Every structure is written in structure tokens, then in C-alpha cells.
Amino acid sequence: MVTATRSAERTTEAAAEPRRQGERWRGTATVVLLRVAVIVLAGVLWQVLSGPVLPEYAVSKPTDVVDALWTYLQSAQGWTDIKTTSIEILAGFGIGVALGTAAGLLLGSFRLAGQVLEPLIAAINGIPKIALAPLFLLFFGIGIWSKIAIAVTGVAFVVFYNIYLGLRLRQRELVEIVQVMGGRRHHVLGYVTVPTLAAPFFAALKTGGPLAILGVIGAEFIASAEGVGHELFVAASNLDAPNEFAGLIVLVVMTLILNGILTRLDAYALKKLGLAGRRRARKG
Incomplete structure (x- = not known):
């Protein structure tokens, strides 16, 4: 029965x-x-x-923006700008994630090092990242590395704090239970640390993506020979609203693509770690 x-x-x-x-x-x-x-x-x-209510010279029209975007995407310079900015964003994002993760794990694992260095890192993080652009231009020149350096500073601090605070908030009881049961360091890492840090780490990635784009575009505004930010600066200097909006549309698409990749990576990693069900339960 x-x-x-x-x-x-x-x-x-x-x-x-x-x-x-x-x-x-x-x-x-x-x-x-x-x-x-x-x-x-x-x-x-x-x-x-546009025209009757809003000044057309400032906001243009969708039809003119579409025409400017089509012209930009058909030009070799347009794709060179997109390629340059994409390389700068991806390189800055990747290096920033690596540095932030390493620093967060190091200072979060060694309490004394965290107590000594964390206030200094907080002080440096308080400096507006775009204010460092002239300094990086002196060190790395007008090429892509100065833009990558700005992106790195924006991403690294976000990742660092999420990892660092995640380790500080790790449940000590769970660590002690694993150790009492004979678990070694790699067991604590696999059963406690990684599941604890997964959510804040991927949250940092999704926050750091737009920061990398912001840093790169801001640095390209200050000094660059190519890139989407350079195109935006030229369009703004010439009061060319259609090309300005066309460049903004390109940036929006790049942001959506990066965010989509990070969202899928987040879902895949949490599924592999067995944490996807826990997230759905919290949402419910």
C-alpha cells in the first residue's frame, strides 16, 4: 500500500x-x-x-543615434575602440580579482596582519580611483596599462573586503567541529571556507565588473588615443549628441554581456558547490 x-x-x-x-x-x-x-x-x-520639448542638440533623436551607431560599428576605428576597451576591462578585472582574493585570504587568515594592514588599506581605498589616473599615466604612459591599473584598483578593493570580511565572519564552531572530527586544513577549506566565501566572492565579482568599466572609461577620458571612452570624449568635445549616445549604447551592451557572464558563472559555481538550493530558499 x-x-x-x-x-x-x-x-x-x-x-x-x-x-x-x-x-x-x-x-x-x-x-x-x-x-x-x-x-x-x-x-x-x-x-x-526631441525638438518640441527637449533641445535636439543636447539629446538628439533615436533615429539619429541609430544611424550614428550603425556608422560607428561599420568603421574599422569603431571596432578597434571596442577591442581596446574590452581588453582593458577584462585585464583590469582579472588582475583585480586575483590581487583582491590573495590579499583577502592572506589578511583574513592571519589575524595580526589584518589588524595591522586593514586600516591602511581602508585609507588607500578612500582615495577616489580616478584621482590616481594622472599618477598611473606617469608610471605606465598613455597606453592600455594605465587604464588597466585604474580598473585593478577599483576591483581589487571590492573583492578584498568581501573575502576578508567573509573569513572574519566564518563560523568558528563549524571549523572546530571539522577539526575535532579529524579534519585537516584542506577539509576546513572544502567544507567550511569555500562555501562561506562563495556568495560574497561572486557578489564582489558582480560589483567589480561595472567598477572596472567605470575606471577604464574614466581613464580613457583623461588621456587616450583609442577606446570607447576616447570616442565619448571626442563626441562630447564636438557637441556631437548622436555619437555620444551611440558610445553609451556600446557601453551598456558591454556591461550587460559582462554581467550575464558573471551571473551564469555564479549560478554554475553555486550549483557545483551545492549552494543553489540554499539561495532559492532564502529568496522564497
Whole structure:
């Protein structure tokens, strides 16, 4: 009787799964359609209000922006700018993550080192990153390395603090339980430290991505020979609103791509660590 009941429950669950998947797909499709509708509505209002209400020289028109974007993407210089900025962002982001992770693990693992150096790091972090751009230009020149250095400073501090505080807030009781059961350092790392740091680490990655883009574009504004930020600076200097908005659209797309990659990486890593269900439970 019990076996038959369990079999019936499994059959019911199997039959309900396609319906749940269909509901999820419909919900996702609804959200996407609403987003597209908002973008279309904003574009229509922009087109209608530009001129009669808003100064066209300052905000341009969507039709002119699309034309400028198409021209930019068809040019060799446009793709050179995108390639240069992408390299600077990815290199700065990667180096910043590596340095921030190493510093966070080091100072979080050795309490005395953390007590000595953490206030100094906080003081350095208080300096606006863009204020360091002239200094990096003196050290690295006008090329890509000065932009990479600015991106590194923005990302490294965010990753450092998330890792450092994550280690400080690690549950000592769990560490002691693993050690009492005969666990060694690698057991503590695998069963306590990594699951504890996973969420703050990926949160730092998603926060650091836009900071890397902000640092690179700000540095390209100050001094550069190519890059999307350079294109934006030239367009602003010439009061060229269509090309200014075209460059901003390119930046938005780059940000969405980076954020999408980090979101998928976050979901994949948490699934491998067995933490995805815990996150869904918290959301619920």
C-alpha cells in the first residue's frame, strides 16, 4: 500500500513538472516582453519630445543615434575602440580579482596582519580611483596599462573586503567541529571556507565588473588615443549628441554581456558547490 502511494506521488510530480516548466517559461517571456515594451515606449517618447520639448542638440533623436551607431560599428576605428576597451576591462578585472582574493585570504587568515594592514588599506581605498589616473599615466604612459591599473584598483578593493570580511565572519564552531572530527586544513577549506566565501566572492565579482568599466572609461577620458571612452570624449568635445549616445549604447551592451557572464558563472559555481538550493530558499 505504501509503495503504491509513493509510486502515485512520483507519477503526480512527474506530470506536474512540465506544467511548472511551462509556467516558468511564460513568466520569463512576460518579463522580457515588458522590458522590450518599456524600451520601445521610451524610444517613442524620446523621438516625439526631441525638438518640441527637449533641445535636439543636447539629446538628439533615436533615429539619429541609430544611424550614428550603425556608422560607428561599420568603421574599422569603431571596432578597434571596442577591442581596446574590452581588453582593458577584462585585464583590469582579472588582475583585480586575483590581487583582491590573495590579499583577502592572506589578511583574513592571519589575524595580526589584518589588524595591522586593514586600516591602511581602508585609507588607500578612500582615495577616489580616478584621482590616481594622472599618477598611473606617469608610471605606465598613455597606453592600455594605465587604464588597466585604474580598473585593478577599483576591483581589487571590492573583492578584498568581501573575502576578508567573509573569513572574519566564518563560523568558528563549524571549523572546530571539522577539526575535532579529524579534519585537516584542506577539509576546513572544502567544507567550511569555500562555501562561506562563495556568495560574497561572486557578489564582489558582480560589483567589480561595472567598477572596472567605470575606471577604464574614466581613464580613457583623461588621456587616450583609442577606446570607447576616447570616442565619448571626442563626441562630447564636438557637441556631437548622436555619437555620444551611440558610445553609451556600446557601453551598456558591454556591461550587460559582462554581467550575464558573471551571473551564469555564479549560478554554475553555486550549483557545483551545492549552494543553489540554499539561495532559492532564502529568496522564497
